[in-house]
Amino acid sequence: MVLQPVGLSKLYPAVPILCCISTFLLVILLPGFWKTRIFALLAMVAWLIIGNIITLIGMIRWRGNTDDAPILADILVAIWYIWIFGLFCSMAAFSKFVWHRLQPMSVRQLYDNRRRNNVIDAFITVLLPLLWFPTFLISCSARYYIIEDIGPTGSIWISWTGFFITTTPTCLPAVAIAVFSVLALLSHLRSKRNKENSNPSFVNASVRTRKLIFMSFANLLLSIVAFGITVGKFLQYYPVSTWGESPSIAENVQYLQVVVFVDRFLLDTQLTNSIDSATTRLIITPLLGVYLFVWFGFTAEARSSYRKALEEFIRLVGIKPKDTKEYKTGWASIISPFNRYQVPSNHRRIPYLGAPNKGRQDVLLPSESAPAYHPGHSDEVIDIKREDGSNPPSRLSLHKPPFVPLAPVGAPPERPPPIYTSDPRTAPPLTEKERRRLNLVRGNDKDMGSLGIPVTRTLY
Numbered sequence: 001m002v003l004q005p006v007g008l009s010k011l012y013p014a015v016p017i018l019c020c021i022s023t024f025l026l027v028i029l030l031p032g033f034w035k036t037r038i039f040a041l042l043a044m045v046a047w048l049i050i051g052n053i054i055t056l057i058g059m060i061r062w063r064g065n066t067d068d069a070p071i072l073a074d075i076l077v078a079i080w081y082i083w084i085f086g087l088f089c090s091m092a093a094f095s096k097f098v099w100h101r102l103q104p105m106s107v108r109q110l111y112d113n114r115r116r117n118n119v120i121d122a123f124i125t126v127l128l129p130l131l132w133f134p135t136f137l138i139s140c141s142a143r144y145y146i147i148e149d150i151g152p153t154g155s156i157w158i159s160w161t162g163f164f165i166t167t168t169p170t171c172l173p174a175v176a177i178a179v180f181s182v183l184a185l186l187s188h189l190r191s192k193r194n195k196e197n198s199n200p201s202f203v204n205a206s207v208r209t210r211k212l213i214f215m216s217f218a219n220l221l222l223s224i225v226a227f228g229i230t231v232g233k234f235l236q237y238y239p240v241s242t243w244g245e246s247p248s249i250a251e252n253v254q255y256l257q258v259v260v261f262v263d264r265f266l267l268d269t270q271l272t273n274s275i276d277s278a279t280t281r282l283i284i285t286p287l288l289g290v291y292l293f294v295w296f297g298f299t300a301e302a303r304s305s306y307r308k309a310l311e312e313f314i315r316l317v318g319i320k321p322k323d324t325k326e327y328k329t330g331w332a333s334i335i336s337p338f339n340r341y342q343v344p345s346n347h348r349r350i351p352y353l354g355a356p357n358k359g360r361q362d363v364l365l366p367s368e369s370a371p372a373y374h375p376g377h378s379d380e381v382i383d384i385k386r387e388d389g390s391n392p393p394s395r396l397s398l399h400k401p402p403f404v405p406l407a408p409v410g411a412p413p414e415r416p417p418p419i420y421t422s423d424p425r426t427a428p429p430l431t432e433k434e435r436r437r438l439n440l441v442r443g444n445d446k447d448m449g450s451l452g453i454p455v456t457r458t459l460y
Contacts, residue, residue, distance in 0.1 A: 006264060006268060007263070007267040007268060008148070008149040008150050009149050011279065011282060015055070015059060019059075020056065022052050022286035022290055023052045023289065025293040026048055026049050026289045028306065030045060032302045032304075033045060039117075040125065041097075043090040043125035043126065044087065044292065047090055050079060051288075055150075058076060058151025062147070064149065065148065068259060076152050077152050077153065078133065081133060083129075084169050085128075087288070088173035089124050089128055089173055090125045092180065094216065095176070095184065096117070098212045099180045100117055101212065102188050139161055140256070141157050143255075143257060145261075145262055146259065146261045147262045148267070158244065167230055167234070170223060170227040170230050174224055174226075181217050184213055188209065222291075233276070
């Protein structure tokens, strides 16, 4: 039985799926970071997205093959060489931002410093990694290596020059992160001591300040661990006794035309150290994206950006909410602009009808009338009775009704001339409606004429 070589195929499909998840989590953080105008965070997210994308492209394109693709391979190797340096430079710029944020300054100084710091951060996070790329031309031992299942990678000479070039992208940022983190902590303690002296009731700093300081030290720990792993792996696989002299620049240019192909069999038999280093790099890259999302993905600003992005997506797609959501309503929400009485809204729920449109929409009205109270008075209830032959509408249409005249069409009927009298004996008898109205005003049931009060009214 012949065993099939494995190589790095064991990383499928876990690492590609993890890269996709990490990229998605980082992309949804970009709108919130863009509003903050913090260039260090934007650069950190951008470098992590780039690292996940080049890992994903290499693992998909060179899955089970070692085909040569010169242009694509050159681009991926160039990005692969600088993205780690750019990521740790972004962490150093973020620690510098935390230190500047804890400095006492006015609003104008804060605005001016923000602009100046963004320019400095752009140089640290973008230009410095690009300026680092020429060192690849004087230290690489081949144009690129095509490794089966992971794609093109770079390589360096095993020498003192190669050692310094390998460890510098993690060593220098680690030192900068340590310096800025300590300065930020000292500024925080000094500010806290001043506030305690001026205000004895001062308890603690804000949660956001503590979070930024803690993340700065977490980045310091990550950079130290990365530096330790880089140095340890380099010395483990290539002892100092095996180091040689780096070729001159003229000789090294000739090696830039060499392309090395490494398949699974060669990985399993001769380059087992490459399997360990490649596995570590491929797994850590997407995990760093998840690490950043844990810090900032659950803040109020991030949740607000998620909500706005979802609303914009729904607007573009044209999805309308379903008619399943319910809201509590009643007479108060319908007749409050027209009624001067206080009406409690303790009625049944009606279905939510979604966004308004041009079609006809009906709203169910309560089946029973609500009790009405005098505003500003006691619990006296106004007795409202339904008149005979009148039923309230069961539905209220939100559609604008057509114009209907209130009076019947045609000439209005002639009114009878008004009758003026002051003698209760010659006055026509009161109707039930008029009697009830007068009783409500006077507060009793007695006949107005029996009290000897002259009655003067207008009859139609």
